Every structure is written in C-alpha cells, then in structure tokens.
Amino acid sequence: MAIDPVCGMDVDPSKAVHKTVYKGKVYYFCSPACKAEFEKNPEYYLKHGPQGMPGHHRH
Amino acid sequence: MVREEVYRVIGMHCATCTITVQRSLAKLGVEAEVSLASDEARVRYDPSRVRPRDIVEAIRKAGYDVYREELIAIIRNLNSYDDERVLIQALEGVEGVIEVYASHIDRSVKVVYNPLQISQEGVIEAIRSLGYEISEVKHEAEVEDIGQKIASEELRKLRIYTYITLPLSLALAIYYMSGSLGYSPPLWGLGLLRDLAIGMPLSTIVLAIGSLRFLRPAIRSFINLSPGMDALVILGTYSAYIFSIASSLGLVSSEPFYEASAVVMSFIILGRYLEAKLKARTGEAVKKLAELQARSARVVRDGSEVEVPIDRVRVGDIVVVKPGERIPVDGVVKEGWAYVDESMMTGEPTPVEKSPGDAVFAGTMLLRGSIKIYTTRVGKDTTLGQIIKLVRIAQNSKPRIQRIVDRVAGFFTWAVIAIAITTFTYWYLIAGAPLGLAFMFAAAVLVIACPCALGLATPSAIVTGFGKGAEAGVLVRSAEVVDKIPRIRTIVFDKTGTLTIGRPRVVKVVSLVEGVSGDEILLLAAIAEKRSEHPIASAIVDAASEKGLGIRDPDSFENIPGQGVIAWIGGKTIAVGNEKLMRGVDADLNSNARKAAQEIMDMGYTAVYVAVDGRVAGVIGVGDEIRPEAPEVIRYLRERGYRVVMLTGDKEATARVVASRLGIDEVVAEASPEDKVDVIDRMRREGLGVAMVGDGINDAASLSKADLGIAMGGGTDIAREAGDVILVKNDLRGVIDLFRLVRAIRNKIYQNLFWAFIYNIVLIPIAAGALYSTGIYLRPELAGFAMAMSSISVTLSAQTLRRWRSIAFKEAKAMEKTEIAQTPRLSAAS
Numbered sequence: 001m002a003i004d005p006v007c008g009m010d011v012d013p014s015k016a017v018h019k020t021v022y023k024g025k026v027y028y029f030c031s032p033a034c035k036a037e038f039e040k041n042p043e044y045y046l047k048h049g050p051q052g053m054p055g056h057h058r059h
Numbered sequence: 060m061v062r063e064e065v066y067r068v069i070g071m072h073c074a075t076c077t078i079t080v081q082r083s084l085a086k087l088g089v090e091a092e093v094s095l096a097s098d099e100a101r102v103r104y105d106p107s108r109v110r111p112r113d114i115v116e117a118i119r120k121a122g123y124d125v126y127r128e129e130l131i132a133i134i135r136n137l138n139s140y141d142d143e144r145v146l147i148q149a150l151e152g153v154e155g156v157i158e159v160y161a162s163h164i165d166r167s168v169k170v171v172y173n174p175l176q177i178s179q180e181g182v183i184e185a186i187r188s189l190g191y192e193i194s195e196v197k198h199e200a201e202v203e204d205i206g207q208k209i210a211s212e213e214l215r216k217l218r219i220y221t222y223i224t225l226p227l228s229l230a231l232a233i234y235y236m237s238g239s240l241g242y243s244p245p246l247w248g249l250g251l252l253r254d255l256a257i258g259m260p261l262s263t264i265v266l267a268i269g270s271l272r273f274l275r276p277a278i279r280s281f282i283n284l285s286p287g288m289d290a291l292v293i294l295g296t297y298s299a300y301i302f303s304i305a306s307s308l309g310l311v312s313s314e315p316f317y318e319a320s321a322v323v324m325s326f327i328i329l330g331r332y333l334e335a336k337l338k339a340r341t342g343e344a345v346k347k348l349a350e351l352q353a354r355s356a357r358v359v360r361d362g363s364e365v366e367v368p369i370d371r372v373r374v375g376d377i378v379v380v381k382p383g384e385r386i387p388v389d390g391v392v393k394e395g396w397a398y399v400d401e402s403m404m405t406g407e408p409t410p411v412e413k414s415p416g417d418a419v420f421a422g423t424m425l426l427r428g429s430i431k432i433y434t435t436r437v438g439k440d441t442t443l444g445q446i447i448k449l450v451r452i453a454q455n456s457k458p459r460i461q462r463i464v465d466r467v468a469g470f471f472t473w474a475v476i477a478i479a480i481t482t483f484t485y486w487y488l489i490a491g492a493p494l495g496l497a498f499m500f501a502a503a504v505l506v507i508a509c510p511c512a513l514g515l516a517t518p519s520a521i522v523t524g525f526g527k528g529a530e531a532g533v534l535v536r537s538a539e540v541v542d543k544i545p546r547i548r549t550i551v552f553d554k555t556g557t558l559t560i561g562r563p564r565v566v567k568v569v570s571l572v573e574g575v576s577g578d579e580i581l582l583l584a585a586i587a588e589k590r591s592e593h594p595i596a597s598a599i600v601d602a603a604s605e606k607g608l609g610i611r612d613p614d615s616f617e618n619i620p621g622q623g624v625i626a627w628i629g630g631k632t633i634a635v636g637n638e639k640l641m642r643g644v645d646a647d648l649n650s651n652a653r654k655a656a657q658e659i660m661d662m663g664y665t666a667v668y669v670a671v672d673g674r675v676a677g678v679i680g681v682g683d684e685i686r687p688e689a690p691e692v693i694r695y696l697r698e699r700g701y702r703v704v705m706l707t708g709d710k711e712a713t714a715r716v717v718a719s720r721l722g723i724d725e726v727v728a729e730a731s732p733e734d735k736v737d738v739i740d741r742m743r744r745e746g747l748g749v750a751m752v753g754d755g756i757n758d759a760a761s762l763s764k765a766d767l768g769i770a771m772g773g774g775t776d777i778a779r780e781a782g783d784v785i786l787v788k789n790d791l792r793g794v795i796d797l798f799r800l801v802r803a804i805r806n807k808i809y810q811n812l813f814w815a816f817i818y819n820i821v822l823i824p825i826a827a828g829a830l831y832s833t834g835i836y837l838r839p840e841l842a843g844f845a846m847a848m849s850s851i852s853v854t855l856s857a858q859t860l861r862r863w864r865s866i867a868f869k870e871a872k873a874m875e876k877t878e879i880a881q882t883p884r885l886s887a888a889s
Contacts, residue, residue: 019619021643024632024673026617026625 002027006034008050022046060107062154065175066100067126068093068118070374070435075416076123076391083121087113099175108732110760111157111173122391122418124374124436127157128174130182133195137166146191153177153185210335217332220272224265224328228321231261235318254307258317266300269324272331286472292327294476295505296320299839302498313495316839323506323843330850348447348529351422353387359431370438378432380425389436389443392417397428446534446787459542460517460808468513475508475823482827496828499839503826507842508819512849516811519857524804531865532788533796534772540783541808543767544801546748550696550794551739551761554707554714556754557771557791558721559683563594565602566664567680569655580677582608584669587626587633590616595667596624598681599635619643623667634670635679646670652678663716685717692791693721702747706735706761735761752794753782769794788867796865803863811853818849 001010011028018029022042029035037054038045045051068080077093080100084091090103102114115125137143143161146168150159155177161168168191170182177185186193234257238247246253270293277293280286303315357364359377369387372378377393380386386399398410401423410426413419419432421441438444479501486497525535552558568577585603588596589610603610613626613633622643623636634644641648648656648668655678656666664682668675696703704725705718714728727738739761742749751758751765762768762782770782771789786793822845824830826837837845864872 013617017620019617021619021622021625021634021640024625024634024644026619 003050004028004030004034005045005050006037007053060105061103062106063101063103064111064114064155064173066102066114066118066173067175068098068100069124069126070390070433071095071098071123072375072433079121079391079416080118080123083117084114087117089114089117106152108760110151111155115157119436119442120418122389122435124389124440126174127171128179130170130172130179131197132168132170132183132186132193133197134161134166134168134186135192135194137161137168137191142191146186146189149189150182150185153182156182156185214332214335217272217328217335220268220328221325221332224268224321224325227261228265228318228325231258231265231318231321235316251307251309254303254315254317258315259304259307262300262303262317262321265321265324266296269296269328272328285469286476287468291472291475291505291508292324294479295502295839295843296324298498298505299323299502302495302502306495311494311498313493313498316499319499319502319839319843323839323846326843326846330846333851333854348422348443351385351443353385353421356387357381372434372437374434374437376434378434379429380432381429382425382427384425386419386421386423386425386432388432388434389421389441390419390432390434392419393431393433395428395430397430398426400424400426459539464513464517464812471508471513471819475505478508478823478827479504486828500826500828500831500836502839503828503837503842504823506839507822507826507837507846512815512818512846512853513812515850515853515857516815517808519854520804520807520811520860523857523860524800524807524863527860527863528796528800531793531796531800531868532786532790533793533800533865534785534787535797536783536785540767540797541801541804543748543783544798545805547701547750547767548747549702549704549742550750550752551704551706551742551765552693552723553735553751553753553758553761554705554709554717555683557686557752557758558689558705558717559685561683561754563598563665563681564684565598565679566662566682566684567659568602569659569678569680570676571649571651571655571678572674572676575676577677578606578608580669581606581679582610583633583671583676584635584667584679585610586613586628587616587624587635587669589613591618591624593618593624595665595681599667599679632672635667637668641668641670641675644670645673646675648675661716663713685720686791688790688792690721692794693723695795697722704742706730706738706751708732708735732758732760736764739764752791769797790867792866796867799866800863803860807857807860811856814856815849815853 002013002016003009004011005027007030009030011030013026013028016028018032018035020027020029020035020039022038027038027042029038033054071077071080071093072095074095077095080093081091084093084100084102087109088104089109092101093099094101100118104114115127118125134146137146146161147159150156150168150170155173155175156170157173158171159168168186170186172179172182183193183196234244237244246256249256273289273292277286277289280290297320299316299320302311302313303317303320305311306313306315353369355366355368356372356376357379358367358372359365359379360367364379372388376388378386378388378390380397382397392413392415394415396412396414399413399419400410401420413428413430419430420443421436422443436442439448482504483497483501486492486500487494521538521541525538528535555561565581568581570577570580581599581603585600585608588599589612600610611628613628616624616626618624619636619640622640623634625632625634625636625640625644627633632644634640634646638648646668652668652675656668659666659678659680662680662682664680667679667681669677669679693703702725703723704727705714705721705723706727707714708730709728711726711728714726718724718726727734730738735758739749739751743764743766748766750767750769751761752769752771753762754771758770762770767784768782769784769786771791772785772787784793784797786797822837822842825835826842828836830836
C-alpha cells in the first residue's frame with residue numbers, strides 16, 4: 001500500500017489511476033483533485049505530510 | 060439526439076470477449092454495455108454520427124457476430140431508381156433497421172434488421188407507411204445460391220443441345236452441299252423423297268431442340284410487343300423451315316433449304332453455349348475465393364478431435380487448426396499460438412501472430428503453430444462469405460450503357476422485321492424474283508440482324524473486367540461505377556488510415572549521448588514500454604522487435620497517464636514520455652534535446668523523450684506514417700488533371716505538413732464526420748463529380764454521400780457497405796488500378812458495340828440481296844454462321860481484358876525477376 005501524499009489515504013499502487021512522478025519517484029493519489037493539488041506544490045506536501053482532502057483543510 | 064439499442068452478440072464465451080466487443084464499439088464512439096450473461100450489447104449512440112451497420116461491423120471486427128433477421132418483400136409500386144433511393148434512405152432511418160437493399164428491376168427490397176429492436180411486422184408497417192404496396196413477403200431466401208444453380212443448369216442444357224444440334228446440322232449441310240456440287244451421297248437421286256427422308260426429319264429435330272430454348276420467350280416478346288433477339292432467331296429459322304416444307308410438298312416451285320434453318324439454329328445455340336461458358340469462366344474470381352472455403356473442419360467433440368463436414372460446424376464449436384491448413388471458420392483463438400498468412404484478405408505479406416483472444420478469419424492460412432478456435436461465424440456469415448456475395452452482386456448489376464443498348468436492341472428488331480418484309484415484297488412483287496429467292500433474302504436478313512453481339516458487348520466486358528479487378532483486390536460493388544468514373548473531377552482523400560497507415564510508427568530515433576547508438580535508445584525505450592498498452596508504446600516495441608533488438612522485461616514498471624511510462628531495470632531508471640514526465644524525473648531538457656524534438660514536431664510527428672537515471676538520453680519521433688504508395692497515387696491523379704483534396708479531422712498544422720509532403724495544396728482540416736459530409740455536399744453542388752477515398756471506419760457517411768465512394772478495406776473492413784468500391788488489399792494504388800480498369804472496360808465496351816453495329820449495318824443490305832446482281836449474296840446458313848461468329852468474336856474480344864494487370868502485380872513481377880537473378884535457388888531436396 002502507498003499513501004496519498006495529499007490526503008493521507010491508503011492507495012493500492014497496482015490499481016491506482018491517478019499518479020505522477022516527482023524527482024524520479026512515483027506518487028499515487030486517490031483522486032484527480034489530490035493529484036492536481038500535489039502537482040501545484042509537491043515540496044510542501046513532502047515536507048509537511050498529508051493535510052487531508054483538498055478543499056476541506058484549513059490554510 | 061441519442062438512441063439506445065440492444066443487439067444480441069453471437070459467440071461470446073468469456074469475460075475477455077465482452078471487453079473486446081466493448082473496446083471495438085468504443086473506438087466507434089459508441090457507449091456500450093456488453094453482458095456475457097445475456098449475450099447482449101446495449102449501446103447508446105448518436106444516429107447522425109453512427110449507423111447501425113457500423114455497430115454490427117464493429118462487433119464483427121472484434122471477431123463476433125450479431126444476430127440479424129432478413130425480410131425480402133416484393134413491392135408493387137417500386138418503379139424507378141428514384142423510388143429505390145427514397146425507400147432505402149427512409150428505411151435506413153428506421154430504428155432497428157440495419158441495412159436495406161432495393162431493386163426496382165425485380166421490385167424487391169431486402170431489409171436486414173435487428174429483431175430485438177423491431178419486429179418483422181414493424182418493418183412491413185414501416186414500408187407500408189412510406190406509401191409502398193407490398194405484394195409478397197419472403198423470408199431469408201437463398202437467392203444467390205439459386206441464381207448460381209440456374210446458371211450451371213443452363214450451361215449443362217446448352218452443352219447437350221450443342222452436342223446434338225451441331226453435328227446434325229453440319230452433316231445436313233455437307234449432305235446438301237456435296238449433292239449440289241455433283242457428288243452423289245446416299246438417296247440423292249430420290250428427289251422429293253430424299254428431302255422428306257433426310258432434310259425434313261433432321262432439321263425438325265434441330266429446330267425442336269432450339270425451340271425449347273427460344274420459342275417461348277419469342278412468343279412472349281411478341282405478345283408484349285417488344286420482340287428481341289429470340290424473336291429474330293425464331294422468325295429467321297422458322298421462315299426457312301416452313302418454306303422448305305412447302306417446297307417439298309410442291310406448294311412452291313423452289314429447292315427446299317432445310318439445312319439453312321438447321322445450321323442457323325445450331326450456330327445460335329453454339330453461340331449461347333459459348334456465352335454461358337465464358338460467363339462461367341469470368342466468374343472465376345468468385346470461384347477462386349470460394350475455393351478458399353474449407354470443406355471440413357476438425358472439431359473437438361466430447362474431448363476428442365473429429366473431422367466433420369464444414370456445414371456441420373456450429374457457432375461455439377472448438378475447431379483445431381494445424382500448420383499448412385486453411386482456417387475453416389471465423390472465430391477467436393482460445394488456446395495456442397500461430398503465425399497466420401492473412402494476405403488473401405489484407406494483402407499484407409507478413410504473417411500475423413495470433414494468440415488467445417485474437418480474431419481469425421476463414422480462408423486464411425495457418426503457417427506455424429497450432430490453435431484451437433472458438434467458432435463465432437460459419438459459412439455465408441464469415442468475412443470471406445460476405446466478400447463472395449459482394450463480388451456476385453457486382454457482376455450481376457447493369458451499367459446505364461447496357462440499359463440503353465437493351466432499349467436500342469428492341470427498336471432494332473422492329474426495324475429488321477420491317478426490312479425483311481420490304482425485302483420479300485421488293486424481290487417477289489417488284490423485281491419479279493422467284494418466290495424461293497425472295498423468301499431466302501428475307502430469311503437471311505432476319506438471321507444476320509440478330510443483335511446477339513450487341514447484347515453481349517457490355518456484359519462480357521463488365522464481367523471479365525470486374526473479375527480481374529477482384530483478383531487485384533479492387534472490389535467493385537456495382538456496374539454503375541463504369542458510368543460514374545468518367546464524371547469524377549475531384550478526389551477527396553481522408554488522411555488518417557487512408558493517406559497514412561493509420562497507426563503510429565517510429566519514424567525517427569535521435570541519440571543525445573555520445574557513443575550511444577539510436578538502436579540502444581530504442582531498446583531502452585522498448586524495455587520501458589513493453590508492458591504498456593498505449594499506441595505509442597506498441598509503436599516503439601514494434602520498431603525495436605523489427606530490428607531484432609532483444610527486449611527484456613523491466614524489473615518493475617509504472618504507467619503514468621498523460622505523461623508516459625517509468626520503468627526500472629538492473630538498478631537503472633528509464634523514463635519515456637513527454638516534457639512533464641521529464642520534469643518529474645528531474646531531467647534537464649537542454650537545447651540539443653529541444654532542438655531534436657522541434658525537428659520531429661515540424662515533420663508533423665510526436666516527440667517522445669527517453670531519460671535514463673534522470674538524464675535525457677534521446678528523442679524518438681512517433682507518428683502516423685504516410686503510406687509509401689501515397690505520393691505516387693497523388694502524383695498520378697494530379698498529372699491527369701484531377702483536383703485532389705485532403706479532408707481530415709486532424710489539426711490544421713499536422714495536416715498541412717502531411718499534405719505538403721504529398722503535394723496536395725487543398726486541405727480541409729479539423730473536420731468532424733458531419734463537416735466532412737457537408738464539404739462533400741458543397742463540392743458536389745459545384746457541379747463536379749466527387750470521389751471520396753476513406754478508410755470506411757469513420758468516413759462511412761461521407762463515402763456514401765460522394766458520387767463515388769472508395770473504401771480502404773484493411774482486414775475485416777472488407778465487407779463494409781459504405782463504398783461503391785472497396786480496396787481489399789488496403790493499398791492506395793487500388794485507386795489508380797480502379798481508374799485504369801474502368802477505362803479499359805469502357806474502351807472495350809465501345810469497341811465491342813462499334814463492331815457489333817458495323818457488322819449488322821454492313822451485312823443487312825448484302826443479306827437483303829443488294830449485291831445480288833454482282834453475284835454476291837448470303838445464303839441463310841452463311842448468314843447464320845456469320846451471326847454466330849460475331850457473338851463469339853465479341854465475347855472473345857472481352858477476354859482480352861483478362862490480360863489487364865494491376866500496378867502492384869507489375870511491380871511484383873519486376874521484383875521477382877531481379878530476385879531470381881540475385882538469389883541462388885534452394886535445392887529441390889528440401
């Protein structure tokens with residue numbers, strides 16, 4: 001199991017549809033929203049860890 | 060507007076089947092839900108974009124079949140071509156109707172429909188509500204088979220007639236001739252008795268046999284006041300025969316000429332026999348195709364393999380095929396693998412690898428390996444069966460020129476009868492000739508003027524020519540193409556799949572690392588892409604395996620949608636994809652990489668970057684390649700003054716690049732299927748004949764809108780109904796072949812008509828006795844001989860079309876010669 005770096009959900013890499021590559025590493029997401037959020041600011045999520053579903057968390 | 064329909068799919072037996080069908084339908088732009096449990100496909104589509112026949116074809120293309128029913132109705136008030144067109148168009152718009160064929164000639168309409176959507180009564184009601192009166196409804200009739208049977212029966216009959224009448228009448232001619240020349244054959248001295256003992260009985264036999272064939276149609280044509288050729292034959296021979304009896308009985312004072320009536324009749328029978336025989340020979344294309352059909356198949360029954368006759372194989376049977384055998388059925392590979400030669404359908408010489416899930420087709424040859432096939436179609440329903448049907452339909456259709464000739468032949472008969480009466484009246488009443496002589500001239504006129512040669516001129520050329528075309532992979536579906544082609548001034552080509560191959564291929568590989576070859580870049584990319592299913596991936600993998608590069612499996616692999624793939628092998632990370640993926644692996648796109656990519660994009664292709672361990676190592680250009688034969692075809696057409704247009708749904712820039720490389724100036728890009736139809740329509744309204752060449756999958760509508768639709772028939776698309784012409788071999792040069800072939804056929808028709816007319820016009824006055832004073836005249840038996848010869852010569856002349864060769868054939872021959880010269884022959888011992 002992999003962890004969605006944005007919302008923290010468990011994602012099965014073999015079934016995941018939403019993925020991206022950052023610094024040579026593949027990240028898996030539960031939804032296109034998480035993916036878009038990650039691609040906007042990958043360093044933030046890698047540094048701070050999952051923040052919950054995008055649009056639901058407070059800034 | 061969206062329509063929802065349910066089709067029963069035949070032959071699905073596994074979960075993969077439903078996916079295959081679904082995928083094939085998705086390619087068509089149809090939303091589909093396929094259920095294995097109910098064997099049903101529920102589809103939602105826009106009827107203005109997709110026609111039901113496209114859906115059926117997509118399912119067939121996947122290797123399965125659709126349950127359809129047929130209804131043949133005889134329509135009382137189907138009188139003209141216009142009625143025919145209106146009926147077809149209206150019925151094809153009815154929900155549940157898949158295909159409609161109509162003919163005003165026999166007033167029949169055939170409707171192929173989906174019984175899950177419309178009932179037979181529904182179809183009948185639809186026909187009635189359009190204002191057509193149905194006089195009879197027939198079910199699934201084996202019309203073509205019956206036609207075939209009648210033809211061979213006719214040939215057999217005519218052969219027997221010829222074998223009896225020809226020797227008899229020749230013997231009679233020799234007997235009378237030698238007697239007249241002063242020799243004394245048996246009974247010669249008996250006079251009147253001799254004629255009653257020899258002349259009358261033998262000629263009676265000949266005439267009786269001939270009457271079996273000609274009397275009834277002749278009488279019928281007189282009753283209808285449209286006497287034709289048969290009427291002339293009967294008038295000519297019977298007048299000579301009755302005259303001879305009268306003279307034998309002493310009613311007229313002239314020598315009888317029994318032999319004349321017999322010889323004329325037997326030669327005409329001979330002419331008909333040869334005509335039937337040549338017609339059978341010109342049907343060779345069909346026969347050759349039919350020979351590809353297997354007679355038996357090895358079927359698994361109760362766990363063991365049994366050989367059963369092909370008509371006992373059912374959908375769902377498991378058929379086993381071994382090397383060197385032709386595949387007997389259409390189906391899907393269930394087990395095993397094989398290399399199959401599909402060249403008879405696709406023209407593609409390279410054997411195709413088949414593994415479980417792949418569709419295979421009856422008539423193709425298994426070269427290596429062994430497979431078990433789950434049967435989905437048998438007999439007439441196979442793709443091969445449909446091709447055979449199409450060729451037959453085309454060979455039986457008539458071009459306009461033939462319809463004109465038929466009408467002319469009708470007037471001609473009346474004119475000839477009038478000339479014969481005038482001739483008799485003139486010689487007997489005005490010139491005061493003996494009754495016998497006057498009668499002889501009249502009979503000679505009737506016999507010589509028989510318009511058989513006119514009647515043969517067109518069909519013999521059409522049948523022979525189209526047979527030749529079919530052999531070359533140019534399938535002409537209607538003889539009307541012969542009338543249409545001379546009117547064509549504009550030729551519109553679809554781009555993808557027509558001018559181009561239709562699937563992406565690797566066109567360029569650039570290495571950006573010194574000391575690393577392009578092949579190494581390609582291999583790395585292929586390893587990374589090996590397990591991906593993207594069309595770009597298969598292009599790269601295909602290119603690498605064609606080069607014989609040993610592609611290994613990556614240790615692990617990840618497909619990133621919209622970006623590319625990333626794979627790991629032996630501690631190395633390979634990323635193959637677009638700019639976004641390169642950023643993702645932190646690979647720097649330096650100016651060299653950007654320059655290489657730009658060059659590829661300027662050529663109209665897609666640039667794919669290859670990065671190894673975060674460093675861009677190369678760029679691969681992937682794109683839809685222009686067909687190698689396309690430039691030649693465009694040049695040929697432009698040189699002959701045709702306006703050539705490219706019509707495509709692609710982006711303007713890409714289309715322009717391809718067009719400029721092909722030498723096409725006029726491009727209509729970014730066109731939806733409806734736009735395409737509008738463009739064709741607009742061009743047609745400009746008043747010039749428009750031909751459309753398309754690959755038939757997404758061009759169906761514009762193909763049928765154009766004056767002449769030419770469908771590229773790759774593989775299973777052969778049986779498509781959209782085009783007037785189908786290029787079975789998926790070779791664009793078929794367009795050139797078509798134009799060349801039709802020109803050859805037309806020349807032959809005109810040549811035949813010219814000779815047939817000249818012949819009659821020159822010989823009628825001579826037969827009427829115009830040159831009698833100089834001693835030149837035609838005895839009726841000589842007239843009969845001359846007439847028979849004219850028919851035979853026209854039919855033989857049409858056979859010269861058999862020497863016509865396709866461009867591909869000519870090139871192959873030239874290649875063969877050089878190859879034989881270069882390579883030593885293998886020893887016969889192997």
